[in-house]
Amino acid sequence: MTRTPVVEIRNLTKTFKRHGLSFRAVDDISLTIQAGETLALIGESGSGKSTTGRLILGLEKPDSGDVLFQGESLQTKSAKEVRKLRANLTVVFQEPFESLNPRLRIGAIVGEPLVVQGVASAEERVERTARALERVGLSVSMADRFPRELSGGQQQRVGIARAIIGNPQMIVLDEPTASLDRTIRRQIGDVLEELKRDLNLAYLLITHDIGTVRQVSDRSAVMLQGKIVEIGPTAEITGDPQHPYTQRLIGAELPVSVAKPRRTLIPGKEATL
Amino acid sequence: MVTPIVIDEAAVPAARTRRHNRFTDYAGVTAGIAPIVLLLLASLILPLPYSPTQPDPAAVTLPPGPQHWFGTDGSGFDVLSRTIASAKIDLPVAFGGALLSLVIGVPLGLLASSDRWFAHLIMRATDVLQSLPLLIVTVAVVSLAGNSIGNVIFGIVLVGAPGFIRLVRSAALVVRSSRYVDAAIAMGCSPLRVLRVHVFPNVFSIALVQFTLATSTAIIVIAGLNFLGIGTAAPTPSWGVMIRSGADVIGQGYWWVATFPSLAVVLVVVSLNFVSRSLDDLVAGR
């Protein structure tokens, strides 16, 4: 039985022109994300994973192909209608501080999605902002502060609070913990896990960290030079990778354990970097 | 169910407290504005020793002395009184012109930062404007429309507005490429709201600093145009006119007629630059 996926992309292509040369950042890819599932989009720099995220979020316009939300193509909708749908599909970026407008207070930042969508009165906004802050483990008094007064981990929590306040169905997480210290990473990861369970969220996790992928994602798609080279349940992708690039990627993971033997040295002439 | 509140790493982003410096910056702004405010107040309310508009033909080209601290000029005007009185016109006109440049330049700069067709139009118009020689254009306007303060303001805006447009546009472009603008677009913000709530507030402080510099430039533009006889009719005092009459007689050794109004211009320009520096630090420190 197939349910309508929350988000589907069909034959998405995006080309960028740089200094007269054009390169295909995203090359004819197709994907579905079901309600409540976490799909990891794995790749290294230049793979197109971030561009894919930006295309889904409407930050870039595809050259060809389609993005569907709940089965409805966004292309058939007017700009205004698309903006209304954006409430359901939110984002958390990698850089905690840069994701927050330095001139606004935390309360205004977290509550902005409600203002934009025009869905709540002023009192409701205050109430929902307070609840969102609590959900991510921040005290309500934070609402009066400015972003620069918060630590990196707290700033990232603010970004998450902003992403959930409008009751979205899916969040695009672009390397959400990459800029954070290891000990903080775990806390943020826990917050995301809890929210996913409580709010039945779908996640598109864009990352190159296999460890996180193993821990949180149901399915994984591996991207290389704009194409998806392998896709499937995470356990299979990480446990039994088929594509040579996937194998290299999984093989490059450095397990944090001394149980396995030290890596053997294969100094080869692999400088096709 | 709720994740317990965790006290995170002690590290607070480094962009924060430099309280020590903020104080000096505020002091700098105050110190810079003071001479200008004092000069303006003096020109408005201080009873002047001699009339700035009615000369005393008997007291022509007298050197600085106990009766005339700054001496007198070739028509018998007291240089001190006229120097102070000039501030009444020159300073407000300069501020007014700079303000008009800001009011015109900032919105155009914001619009020019978008990707639409009018952005290119605005930038090309700005290019054309900046390639025109101010003097010739203003003289042309004067010969067509007559001599007036309005034309002086026109000259100021001609020079000042392009500066605002370019500055605001590049600042806005930087803001537009930031993650928080991405977040705003992703949550469904309309382009207008993005400009109003996210771009403009983060660009405005830079425009403010530019305003102080634009005023400083405006003073020089006014003095220059007045020097050439554009804008102010005799006997209204203005520094440019005074420097003109001083330049005429300086060859005969009457150095004071041009020197004191020149010093007034220098004082105002230096003070404004001082203010802009402290303001810039204040704004950047945030």
Add this chain to the structure above:
Amino acid sequence: MSTVLSVKNVAIDYLVKEGAKPIVSDISFEVKAGEMVSLVGESGSGKSALVHVIAALPRSVQSRVTGSVDLLGYDMVNTPAARLREMRGTRLGFVGQNPFGLLHPILPLERQFHHVLSAHKKTKSKADSARLAEATLESVGIRDPRSVLKGYANQLSGGMAQRVVIGMATIMEPEVLIADEPTTALDPTVQVQILDLLAALNRERGMTVLIVTHDLGVVANYCDKALVLRRGELVEQGTVAALFTEPKHPYTRELFLSTSERVES
């Protein structure tokens, strides 16, 4: 095994407008020849500041250093820079996080190698330098050294640039290599190749490697010993095996546990 690095009671303060800000306080440790040691810590731990003092590299912030750093017999805290020059490159090599910051942007790479070699009088002619550079680049895994040498730094990818930097840092076969987060800015597949390269240099030449990192995967898979830094204090040190199996300090436990839990599942 002889001791190549001896750090005793080193404290570093940054002299900022508000006064002296302590970055590192009272750190002591030793590194023996041939070891691959990591300096582990999160942001704000002082690891980068410490390693810059050990290598006597200038910082943009004025700092005050107390204590002693003995590296290969040189007093790194008090010896004037001119005298330390003789050991740079020949006995001590340095690799940083951003390879492009360590390569001259406008000179062809060949010239940069020649500068380094002729400054230490290791080669006499440009041709000699070129030959030695080519051999070095091959040994660090660059497939076409000659064309890389004729080119410029900005034509290289991050991974290749880092290999070039490692080549330049090790061309005169120094006894010690200090690497400050050498792979943090690189993709995982590239990271592994660079680390394998450093490990190979460590094994084959007996070169002592001191690597600064925040990545415990690096520590677990490449290093013999680790020094754990937290907010400027050396919280624990020991063999990697011991730190993973029996961490003593609560911070070490928290650090290593927040990740090792994941692996077991």
